[in-house]
Amino acid sequence: xxxxxxxxxxxxxxxxxxxxxxxxxxxxxxxxxxxxxxxxxxxxxxxxxxxxxxxxxxxxxxxxxxxxxxxxxxxxxxxxxxxxxxxxxxxxxxxxxxxxxxxxxxxxxxxxxxxxxxxxxxxxxxxxxxxxxxxxxxxxxxxxxxxxxxxxxxxxxxxxxxxxxxxxxxxxxxxxxxxxxxxxxxxxxxxxxxxxxxxxxxxxxxxxxxxxxxxxxxxxxxxxxxxxxxxxxxxxxxxxxxxxxxxxxxxxxxxxxxxxxxxxxxxxxxxxxxxxxxxxxxxxxxxxxxxxxxxxxxxxxxxxxxxxxxxxxxxxxxxxxx
Amino acid sequence: xxxxxxxxxxxxxxxxxxxxxxxxxxxxxxxxxxxxxxxxxxxxxxxxxxxxxxxxxxxxxxxxxxxxxxxxxxxxxxxxxxxxxxxxxxxxxxxxxxxxxxxxxxxxxxxxxxxxxxxxxxxxxxxxxxxxxxxxxxxxxxxxxxxxxxxxxxxxxxxxxxxxxxxxxxxxxxxxxxxxxxxxxxxxxxxxxxxxxxxxxxxxxxxxxxxxxxxxxxxxxxxxxxxxxxxxxxxxxxxxxxxxxxxxxxxxxxxxxxxxxxxxxxxxxxxxxxxxxxxxxxxxxxxxxxxxxxxxxxxxxxxxxxxxxxxxxxxxxxxxxxxxxxxxxxxxxxxxxxxxxxxxxxxxxxxxxxxxxxxxxxxxxxxxxxxxxxxxxxxxxxxxxxxxxxxxxxxxxxxxxxxxxxxxxxxxxxxxxx
Numbered sequence: 001x002x003x004x005x006x007x008x009x010x011x012x013x014x015x016x017x018x019x020x021x022x023x024x025x026x027x028x029x030x031x032x033x034x035x036x037x038x039x040x041x042x043x044x045x046x047x048x049x050x051x052x053x054x055x056x057x058x059x060x061x062x063x064x065x066x067x068x069x070x071x072x073x074x075x076x077x078x079x080x081x082x083x084x085x086x087x088x089x090x091x092x093x094x095x096x097x098x099x100x101x102x103x104x105x106x107x108x109x110x111x112x113x114x115x116x117x118x119x120x121x122x123x124x125x126x127x128x129x130x131x132x133x134x135x136x137x138x139x140x141x142x143x144x145x146x147x148x149x150x151x152x153x154x155x156x157x158x159x160x161x162x163x164x165x166x167x168x169x170x171x172x173x174x175x176x177x178x179x180x181x182x183x184x185x186x187x188x189x190x191x192x193x194x195x196x197x198x199x200x201x202x203x204x205x206x207x208x209x210x211x212x213x214x215x216x217x218x219x220x221x222x223x224x225x226x227x228x229x230x231x232x233x234x235x236x237x238x239x240x241x242x243x244x245x246x247x248x249x250x251x252x253x254x255x256x257x258x259x260x261x262x263x264x265x266x267x268x269x270x271x272x273x274x275x276x277x278x279x280x281x282x283x284x285x286x287x288x289x290x291x292x293x294x295x296x297x298x299x300x301x302x303x304x305x306x307x308x309x310x311x312x313x314x315x316x317x318x319x320x321x322x
Numbered sequence: 323x324x325x326x327x328x329x330x331x332x333x334x335x336x337x338x339x340x341x342x343x344x345x346x347x348x349x350x351x352x353x354x355x356x357x358x359x360x361x362x363x364x365x366x367x368x369x370x371x372x373x374x375x376x377x378x379x380x381x382x383x384x385x386x387x388x389x390x391x392x393x394x395x396x397x398x399x400x401x402x403x404x405x406x407x408x409x410x411x412x413x414x415x416x417x418x419x420x421x422x423x424x425x426x427x428x429x430x431x432x433x434x435x436x437x438x439x440x441x442x443x444x445x446x447x448x449x450x451x452x453x454x455x456x457x458x459x460x461x462x463x464x465x466x467x468x469x470x471x472x473x474x475x476x477x478x479x480x481x482x483x484x485x486x487x488x489x490x491x492x493x494x495x496x497x498x499x500x501x502x503x504x505x506x507x508x509x510x511x512x513x514x515x516x517x518x519x520x521x522x523x524x525x526x527x528x529x530x531x532x533x534x535x536x537x538x539x540x541x542x543x544x545x546x547x548x549x550x551x552x553x554x555x556x557x558x559x560x561x562x563x564x565x566x567x568x569x570x571x572x573x574x575x576x577x578x579x580x581x582x583x584x585x586x587x588x589x590x591x592x593x594x595x596x597x598x599x600x601x602x603x604x605x606x607x608x609x610x611x612x613x614x615x616x617x618x619x620x621x622x623x624x625x626x627x628x629x630x631x632x633x634x635x636x637x638x639x640x641x642x643x644x645x646x647x648x649x650x651x652x653x654x655x656x657x658x659x660x661x662x663x664x665x666x667x668x669x670x671x672x673x674x675x676x677x678x679x680x681x682x683x684x685x686x687x688x689x690x691x692x693x694x695x696x697x698x699x700x701x702x703x704x705x706x707x708x709x710x711x712x713x714x715x716x717x718x719x720x721x722x723x724x725x726x727x728x729x730x731x732x733x734x735x736x737x738x739x740x
Contacts, residue, residue: 142641145597210681210705213669277656279664279685279699283648287636288706295672295679298734302727305684308665309696309723312688316662 001051005035006095008086013179023051027094028061041065041090049081049096056081056096065090112236119189128192129161135199136160164195168237175241186240194233201225209284211293215304231257348454348503349466352376355439358406358458359386359415359429359495361393370401374457374464374496374509375429378530380436385526386495387510388420388427389612395420395427395541396614405431408464419533422545422611423480423552423620424525425510427495428533440497442523442530443504447471453485453500455518457493457509467493471506475519478609479556479582482519483507489518546692549611549720552620553695556607557718557725560622565736570603573678573704573712575626576736577605583622584608598639599630610654611720617660619695619720623653624733631709643703643711650701652687653717661687661697670705676738679706680714684730689720698726700733712737 001023007015018035026033030044037046043063050057060067060076067076070086070093083098110116118124137157141148168187176182208222234253238244244252296304355377360369373390377383384405394401394417403415415429447453448471455467469487485498489512498507498520507520538544560583565576577585589601604625611620627646631639652664666685672678682702689695697719704712714737718726 142638145642145645146595147597211670214667215669275658276663277661278649278651279666279687281650281664281666281683281685281701282668283644283681283683283703285640285644285647285681285703285705287640287708289636291670291679291705293670295670298671298673298731301667301669301671301682301684301734302731304667304669305686305730306723306727308667308684308686309688309726311665312662312686312696313693315665316688316690316693 001056002099003049003051003056004097004099004101006097007037008093008095009179010093012086012093012095025049027089037090037092039090039092042092046089047076047087056098058087058096063089110239112239115193116186116190116236116240119193120183120186121189122185125185125189125192128189128196131196132164132192132199133157133161135196164191167191171237171241178242180242183240187237190236190240191233194229194236197229198226201229206284206286207290209282210286210290213296213304214282227257227261230260346466348499348501349456349464352440352456352497352499352503353408353464355437356408356456356464356496357384357431358461358464358492359384359390360404360406361391361401362404364400364402369404372458372461372492373494374492375405376456376495376497376505377431377437377439378442378505378526379439382431382433382437383418383530383533384415384429384431385497385508385530386427386429387508387521388422388425389510390495391417391427391429392612392614395545403429405429417541419529419538420541420544421525421529421548422613423548424521424529425612426508426521426526426529428529440499441504442527443500443502443506446522446524447500447506449473451500453487453498453506455485455487455489455493455496455498455509455520457490457496459490459492461492465493469498469516469518474522477581477584479559479607480552480609481522481525482510482609483522485518485520486516487518488512488516489520542691545613546694549619549692549695550722552611553721553725556620556622557721557729561728561732565732567736568603569740570626570712571601571628571630572710572740573626573628574736574738574740575603575712575714576733582607582609583624596632597634597642598632601628602626606653613660616655616657618654618656619689619697621653621719622716624716625713626715626737627713629711629713634709636708639709639711647701647703647713650683650685650699650715650717652697652699652719654697654719656687656697656719659690661689663687664697664699671702671734673735673738675735678704678712678738680704680712680737682734686726692720694722695720696723696726697721698730700730702734702737704739707739712739 002021005018009015020034026048027035028044028046029037029042045061046063047067048059048061057078058076058081059078067087067089070088081096083101086093086095137153140153140156168191172182172184172187205222208219212219231253234256235249238249238252357375359373359375361371363370373386375384375386378385391403394403404412405415406412413431415431418428418430420427451471453469453471455469458464467487469485472484472486475482475484489509493509496509497505500506506523510521511519560578564579566579567574568577583605585603585605587603590596606623607621610618612618629643664685664687666683668683671680671682680702685699686696698721699717701715716733
């Protein structure tokens with residue numbers, strides 16, 4: 001009768017798997033065993049499994065540290081094995097299943113799979129990283145108030161690229177440490193693709209801020225774009241790097257997004273002075289080519305500005321009452 | 323006031339020997355009606371600021387500067403006002419009336435007998451006439467400083483006498499008399515060596531007459547009315563004066579043809595390594611109204627900045643240009659107790675009569691104690707030329723809504739490309 005014995009970690013991650021077709025199986029640290037375990041807390045002759053024609057029975061061989069069903073303290077003495085039982089011997093866990101044991105449903109390739117496959121391709125990876133480096137360099141160039149030559153941009157561009165590589169590398173390292181496949185190229189490819197999408201969202205936000213007046217109520221919606229992008233990135237990172245349920249993956253991604261944006265929001269909030277004597281306004285301007293909305297006239301502007309006076313009076317009255 | 327309130331500043335003194343004799347005579351005669359005015363912090367019992375004052379009626383009315391007793395006017399529970407006379411007697415003073423625009427205040431001391439007092443002059447002095455400024459600089463004791471009357475300060479909106487003589491810290495609120503010992507002005511500010519400013523005596527006469535006719539019920543209400551009247555007078559004068567078009571390189575900007583708005587200019591033409599050429603013209607009212615040491619109002623500034631890219635891409639030019647307009651600040655000092663935070667609106671605006679298309683930003687904050695008054699800030703940045711830009715900006719402190727909007731409209735419609 002065939003039997004499958006799996007060595008699993010305390011987090012129930014598979015370490016090794018053995019399929020045997022014998023009616024008596026010996027497990028222990030000694031080399032005479034069918035399954036040899038290196039855990040020093042296991043005795044040389046630890047367990048014996050026998051098939052009596054109907055059931056598999058498991059028996060402890062009188063060991064020093066004993067053998068137990070995972071969830072109890074009951075010692076094993078001719079215990080009848082059920083498929084899927086987990087046993088604790090020494091500091092190790094063994095899971096025993098029979099060939100007819102049901103397996104989880106096949107996981108569909110995600111809709112992102114194609115995207116992931118394209119992005120992890122070395123050519124695409126090189127392309128995304130160069131786009132990222134180019135944009136970073138261009139922003140450094142724009143911000144410099146004096147003339148600068150190419151080599152002056154090199155250091156900040158390389159620095160920024162390395163800094164941003166830290167995230168996918170970190171995720172890959174985490175996967176590796178948790179006994180998953182590191183898939184570092186895939187993580188890099190996906191992350192840089194999203195970093196570039198974040199640049200694009202920056203440009204979209206600027207165009208919106210530039211074109212629309214402060215009356216336009218949807219401006220704030222556009223600031224959700226980077227949050228949505230970050231969520232997608234975190235979701236893909238965990239999709240690539242870790243096996244987990246769909247629900248758990250969403251919870252983790254939402255958690256990371258909240259931590260990232262909520263954290264930076266809190267930092268901003270705590271740095272905000274109680275009273276600011278300076279006006280806070282939106283000063284986004286872009287070259288004339290980005291302007292596509294018609295201009296207001298002075299009447300409209302004066303009418304809109306007039307509303308601010310009541311708002312300011314209310315703000316003044318409120319603070320006094322507190 | 324670009325000069326400093328006399329409370330703060332130190333200036334050296336020099337007195338000629340002839341003047342000393344005359345001055346001594348005047349001083350002896352007037353000393354009983356001269357006081358040091360002290361603001362006493364109730365909690366610590368110590369003086370928190372000092373100034374001078376002089377009696378102008380037999381029943382104990384004493385004139386001084388508003389800024390000497392402003393602490394009390396704003397926080398009557400924190401301070402009390404006290405006088406110290408030439409014999410060292412002290413007693414409490416009661417605030418009667420103020421004129422924040424001309425920085426004057428009337429306080430009253432208790433007296434049972436008719437007391438000697440300063441006479442206010444009937445007419446203004448002649449240019450060059452010798453005057454004597456009295457006061458207690460730096461708590462050193464009463465002194466007399468001779469000087470010369472040099473007429474009214476030409477570019478002031480609210481009249482100030484230009485006095486050539488040392489007005490020192492602590493002399494604020496002291497009288498300035500002619501040789502007949504009649505008051506012709508009140509010490510108020512200094513602008514460095516031998517340049518002092520006085521409030522003309524007619525302002526004091528007006529305040530005193532109004533006080534005798536009708537004693538104000540609330541100082542806050544009185545201040546509120548004075549600020550409203552002053553901004554009305556100022557903005558009406560500005561809107562009714564000729565607005566002349568002036569070239570700023572390729573842009574047309576307005577200048578208001580009134581003496582009290584003065585303009586200055588600068589450019590970076592001397593900096594050959596600059597990435598863009600910049601020329602700035604700024605105009606402002608050289609005075610403001612002191613309400614407390616951290617709350618000033620009544621000021622106006624206008625600034626125009628023309629930028630032109632040299633060998634720059636339009637993208638980079640606009641990027642640097644954006645940095646130029648990010649940090650507009652209000653023209654007056656005000657604290658959390660005085661004003662709300664700014665509320666702002668922005669839009670792309672093209673006046674019907676002009677060719678320029680700009681991103682325009684309007685911000686305002688309301689006064690907490692004077693709900694009809696606001697500080698406003700306007701900033702507009704042209705966005706219709708790839709390599710040229712014009713930033714137009716103004717701030718007005720302590721203005722009513724209708725005046726603020728009327729000024730904004732006129733300002734917006736006066737700017738264009740050549």
